[in-house]
Amino acid sequence: MLIADRLRELREQKNFSQGDIEKKTGLLRCYVSRVENGHTVPAVETLEKFARALEVPMYQLFYDGEAPAKAPAVFKQESADDGLWGNSGKDAKYLSQLRRLLGKASEDDRKLLLHTLQKMAR
Secondary structure: OOHHHHHHHHHHHHHOOOOHHHHOOOOOHHHHHHOOOOOOOOOOHHHHHHHHHHHHOOHHHOOOOOOOOOHHHHOOOOOOOOOOOOOOHHHHHHHHHHHHHHHOHHHHHHHHHHHHHHHHHH
């Protein structure tokens, strides 16, 4: 489903005109028309404005079911203690500290470290 079609469908369900959307979002009516006709793709912030104006949760702009879509099981973690290194205890604390420190390092230092680790792995 195209976002343009979905926005028009939701607007018409609410019996709003493009002028009503203009007043509620602060976006120009000609821009609302361009979005609904698929001539332009709105930014996420603009989609948030549309969702507020249409009085619907953001997910309904992308999904036409009644409830939010279920996430696939591939994204769900089985448990906090699934035996992987760094999931709990001292290992998790060490990994957290390592991530924090690597975030502070310069790009050149990270490249040097990665290069050194690649040499050691060979």
